[in-house]
């Protein structure tokens with residue numbers, strides 16, 4: 059399998075497939091602009107570090123476990139075809155099944171500008187069809203360079219419409235949760251999921267002093283994480299996404315989760331997720347496709 063993958067898609071010096079001790083396959087990418095790794099299970103981007111940065115821009119928990127059928131803590135989980143809990147089936151997995159099932163490589167290449175491309179497609183099975191009985195393709199195209207670009211493409215190949223919820227649930231590496239702010243969502247309405255669910259309005263930039271779990275709705279704005287400790291900004295631009303989720307678990311929840319990186323890994327991550335959730339779920343008409351795109355880059359403060 060590894061040999062075939064490397065023969066068909068490997069790019070000498072830039073893209074190599076390796077098998078982890080868990081048996082899962084990782085794509086390791088490296089070029090003059092940056093490096094990244096992805097797990098084929100879940101099409102899960104696990105790390106990304108542009109050459110200009112001393113520390114990664116995408117955070118991976120030091121307690122992250124790689125295991126068949128389990129989601130990885132950190133990176134950029136693909137939440138699809140629903141976001142959060144399933145609307146009616148409590149036994150279905152939170153954030154959908156896309157992040158825990160196998161995907162296959164459909165294309166890889168090296169761009170003239172020096173970026174490395176990798177395209178993956180979710181492998182449908184009886185198990186996925188039980189939870190999602192619709193004819194469709196789900197692809198993730200990743201371009202790794204000084205900028206990271208990810209495109210999540212849902213193609214409805216059937217004869218009836220369907221509705222999806224989705225997110226690229228990216229964990230960003232920060233210096234300390236007490237020394238960052240998020241700009242771009244000023245004036246936006248959000249569902250505050252901490253302590254029930256109520257609709258509020260964002261006043262000014264976001265700062266953090268406790269558990270924060272918010273779904274900002276009707277926004278396609280670029281967000282900027284300003285990090286006073288690492289002295290950098292992370293820019294999060296997007297299209298085809300009308301919700302932005304901002305999440306930090308804070309100490310109590312992080313301790314319960316058990317894989318956030320003891321003792322205080324949670325302080326060094328912040329999720330800013332480009333999503334289509336709640337009232338922003340997307341109808342994909344028969345024969346049509348919908349694309350959610352994100353682009354991240356880091357710059358000095």
Ligand code: BG6
Nearest residue numbers: 152153227251271272303305331
């Ligand atoms: C966020 C949700 O997107 O993901 C949170 O808003 C949730 O409510 C978090 O706790 C992590 O989810 P999970 O399933 O990866 O533990």
